[in-house]
Amino acid sequence: MTNEAVIVGSYQTPYVKKPTETTLYFILKSIGGLLNKYGISPTSVDGLGVSSFLMGPDNTTTIAEQSGICAKWTHQGSAGGAAHVAGVLDAQQAIINGRAETVVISAADSYSVAVHNKLMNDFNSSMRDYIAPHGFGGTNGLFAMLQRKHMAEYGTTREQMGKLSIVQRENAVHNENALLRTPLTIDDYLSCRQIAEPIGLYDCVMPCGGGESTLLMSKTKAESLGLPYVEILAGDYRSNYGGDQFLLMSGAWAEFQSEMFSRAQISHSDVDVVGLYDDYPIMEIIQLEGLGFSPQGEGGRFIEDADISVTGDLPINTGGGQLSCGQTGAGGGAIALTEVLMQMNGEVEAERQVPNPELGVVSGFGMIGFGKGTGQSAMILKKG
Structure with a gap:
């Protein structure tokens, strides 16, 4: 029997022009802010996905370590600006298939004009x-x-x-x-x-630093915790x-x-x-x-x-x-x-x-x- 997966909500860090903080900071800030917002302990999260251009040498596994999450399902986005939505869709399937029950999908970078220009060349x-x-x-x-x-x-x-x-x-x-x-x-x-x-x-965007995280879980769990949710x-x-x-x-x-x-x-x-x-x-x-x-x-x-x-x-x-x-x-x-x-x-x-x-x-x-x-x-x- 499959589980229905829902999105509980999201968290957005403050955006920063010419950031001095690292990409890892923004990833962890968005994950921590999301879990605090909905009263979820990191130890109750069993799925994690991350998208970032600049988090290397870190990856989803090391982000799990830094955030205190023990993940049995992980995802690392590879499609740039399409990756976060794709990651949420994959997390939905992971919950439906019983691979995870509570999943965080995060996307962040410590971006500036100079960093953007350097990244584009490589x-x-x-x-x-x-x-x-x-x-x-x-x-x-x-x-x-x-x-x-x-x-x-x-x-x-x-x-x-x-x-x-x-x-x-x-x-x-x-x-x-x-x-x-x-x-x-x-x-x-x-x-x-x-x-x-x-x-x-x-017509152009301004590169900046910041991060976003999205929380998904089984509908049963969301209802048991009294959390609002959005259906996919x-x-x-x-x-x-x-x-x-x-x-x-x-x-x-x-x-x-x-x-x-x-x-x-x-x-x-x-x-x-x-x-x-x-x-x-x-x-x-x-x-x-x-x-x-x-x-x-x-x-x-x-x-x-x-x-x-x-x-x-x-x-x-x-x-x-x-x-x-x-x-x-x-x-x-x-x-x-x-x-x-x-x-x-x-x-x-x-x-x-x-x-x-x-x-x-x-x-x-x-x-x-x-x-x-x-x-x-x-x-x-x-x-x-």
């Missing part, structure tokens, strides 16, 4: 050996090509992408943990410094989707979203809140298309017409996302899930609380390989 062998030697401009250069192609083929405009940055900044104004909280206007967005044309300053209705992930393409104009979401929504037994119009991986606004548009909220190529017009504010028809990245909060390395793949869970559990500031969110969609994207992100993930959540 991110993997493809980038190190074939792209970085030619002065590729980091991820900004790669996504500039993607954005230019999307604009040329589909008529997507900078004003449409600017709406995402502006509305998310409006959300961040009310998020005490966001590092960028000064409101933006469309004139600010359009006239800002160009980084890699057509990508400007407000469906989810999926892929690695190396579209491996024959250099610039990936879609993603694996397009391959599995229909089945995912069918398994969840909901329609897109039922969704109350969405958390997208937002390293650049263009990737939010591509995710909305891939997830089926908009037809391929019409994501820009969808954003232009939709009300994506916290009181709108489809609230997106209600905490400000990475574009306003900052990108904590691999933790950037967890911030969207953390925010949606906090929304469902009523833990955010009143000014950015979505009214009675019952259903949410979260997606992840990452691990830049030879010119594109090679990992995509997504899940549908329901408040228990």
